[in-house]
Amino acid sequence: MAHSRERVVILGGGAGGLELACSLAGRGAVAVTLVDVNGSHVWKPRLHEFAAGTVDSTLSEMSFYMLASMRGFSFEQGRVVTIDPQNRLVRLGPVRSRHGAIEGPSRDVAYDRLVVALGGVTPDFGTPGVEDHAVRLDEKADADDFRDLFVAALLKARECGEPARVSIVGSGATGTELAAHLRVSERSFINDAVTGRKQRLLDIVILEAAPEIMPGASGDLRKAVCDRLAKLDIKTRVGARIASVEADAVVGENGERWPTDITVWAAGLVGHPCLEGLSDFDMDNKHRIIVDARLKTTVDGRIYALGDAASFKPAADAQPLPPTAQCASQQAAYLAAAIPTTIAGGTPEPFEYDDKGRLISLARGGSVGSISLFRSRNDLLVHGQFAQAAYQSIQRKHQWAVLGYLRGSVAIFADAISPTKGPALKLHG
Numbered sequence: 360m361a362h363s364r365e366r367v368v369i370l371g372g373g374a375g376g377l378e379l380a381c382s383l384a385g386r387g388a389v390a391v392t393l394v395d396v397n398g399s400h401v402w403k404p405r406l407h408e409f410a411a412g413t414v415d416s417t418l419s420e421m422s423f424y425m426l427a428s429m430r431g432f433s434f435e436q437g438r439v440v441t442i443d444p445q446n447r448l449v450r451l452g453p454v455r456s457r458h459g460a461i462e463g464p465s466r467d468v469a470y471d472r473l474v475v476a477l478g479g480v481t482p483d484f485g486t487p488g489v490e491d492h493a494v495r496l497d498e499k500a501d502a503d504d505f506r507d508l509f510v511a512a513l514l515k516a517r518e519c520g521e522p523a524r525v526s527i528v529g530s531g532a533t534g535t536e537l538a539a540h541l542r543v544s545e546r547s548f549i550n551d552a553v554t555g556r557k558q559r560l561l562d563i564v565i566l567e568a569a570p571e572i573m574p575g576a577s578g579d580l581r582k583a584v585c586d587r588l589a590k591l592d593i594k595t596r597v598g599a600r601i602a603s604v605e606a607d608a609v610v611g612e613n614g615e616r617w618p619t620d621i622t623v624w625a626a627g628l629v630g631h632p633c634l635e636g637l638s639d640f641d642m643d644n645k646h647r648i649i650v651d652a653r654l655k656t657t658v659d660g661r662i663y664a665l666g667d668a669a670s671f672k673p674a675a676d677a678q679p680l681p682p683t684a685q686c687a688s689q690q691a692a693y694l695a696a697a698i699p700t701t702i703a704g705g706t707p708e709p710f711e712y713d714d715k716g717r718l719i720s721l722a723r724g725g726s727v728g729s730i731s732l733f734r735s736r737n738d739l740l741v742h743g744q745f746a747q748a749a750y751q752s753i754q755r756k757h758q759w760a761v762l763g764y765l766r767g768s769v770a771i772f773a774d775a776i777s778p779t780k781g782p783a784l785k786l787h788g
């Protein structure tokens with residue numbers, strides 16, 4: 360059966376997929392369907408703040424059903440299982456609640472063009488014990504689980520007078536920012552008026568396998584982050600290669616043990632495990648789908664991939680782009696123009712990444728970062744109010760892209776005045 364409008368199906372309503380659905384839905388030539396396993400969108404770069412309790416997730420959670428009717432796309436809730444490129448079908452498995460009850464049936468969704476935006480997860484590199492004894496911040500349920508453990512540990516620490524021990528494996532943006540936000544959260548549990556003394560409820564250590572923290576960051580940025588972590592009394596340990604995680608300790612390859620009450624595993628990011636079984640895609644060594652200069656998969660010109668699910672090299676001899684919301688958002692904006700151009704018979708320009716730099720928000724420790732100016736490779740180290748404002752810009756752009764300018768501005772204003780917001784809005788890394 361012929362369709363008057365080309366059916367574009369987007370798998371994954373995260374930082375990139377949702378922005379693409381909202382932008383494309385306004386164009387007459389396409390009928391857009393967004394698929395996600397969850398019924399609501401959560402802005403992933405704030406997961407560590409939800410985990411620490413410094414931001415209330417309700418401010419950042421938006422129902423896909425509500426957005427679909429507001430922005431003019433269809434929404435299908437379901438778990439993507441496989442893609443059948445011959446028949447141009449996506450197979451969705453049943454939706455299950457957290458307790459396992461089946462809430463929706465398996466079904467197929469037909470497409471003319473498909474965009475895979477299913478994101479990534481934190482790999483455990485086969486390390487024993489991570490699955491059972493560590494928390495990984497891959498989705499909102501993980502942040503909720505962590506917060507439950509964290510609150511219980513701090514209540515216990517306040518009662519018994521012994522600080523709770525949190526070990527964070529991995530010193531990238533997630534690990535360092537989470538540590539800083541936990542230190543802020545600790546304040547809410549300290550009741551100086553009752554105890555009459557300053558209590559320390561939390562010992563935090565960041566364990567990094569590389570010889571220095573924040574591998575890949577510039578020396579200046581690393582130093583700025585280290586100084587701020589030290590001021591927040593957060594310990595860092597480099598060269599700590601982890602052999603296993605036990606219920607009450609993180610164990611190094613050299614036998615060293617870090618006793619712990621809660622372990623957070625924040626060591627890198629790879630493509631979501633579901634990507635491997637989707638179809639016959641070419642994958643890179645981080646389980647991401649290899650895409651060409653126009654973000655098309657190498658095996659099927661009708662299927663695109665973006666964001667953490669995609670492996671895009673800006674040049675043949677370059678490394679693939681890092682998994683960031685900044686990158687996913689730029690790729691979504693690119694496809695929002697490139698797909699209609701292709702449907703109209705044109706050839707879009709190749710995707711070009713504009714690296715705007717890297718910013719880290721360390722809550723009361725302040726924001727620091729290096730930003731690139733005019734696509735120059737010479738980074739400028741920024742901190743203080745300017746860094747904070749820049750840090751906020753990506754989520755603001757996201758809110759405008761998803762909600763439109765009027766509603767987006769109202770949401771940003773509500774966010775800014777909310778008493779449940781933490782000291783730092785989270786933006787880009």
Ligand SMILES: Cc1cc2nc3c(=O)[nH]c(=O)nc-3n(C[C@H](O)[C@H](O)[C@H](O)COP(=O)(O)OP(=O)(O)OC[C@H]3O[C@@H](n4cnc5c(N)ncnc54)[C@H](O)[C@@H]3O)c2cc1C
Pocket residue numbers: 370371372373374375376394395396397400402403404405406407437438439440476477478479496497532533631633665666667668682683684685686687718785786787788
């Ligand atoms: C704690 C933390 C802090 C971060 N901070 C920053 C930051 O400061 N700056 C920055 O630029 N980046 C940051 N990132 C990275 C950023 O969040 C990701 O790069 C970005 O979200 C990737 O966008 P995406 O659209 O590719 O995937 P995601 O945003 O991960 O979205 C994937 C979507 O796919 C859905 N999905 C997954 N599997 C299935 C399936 N089988 N079926 C159906 N749906 C499925 C998920 O529900 C989700 O909605 C951070 C990440 C974390 C975890």
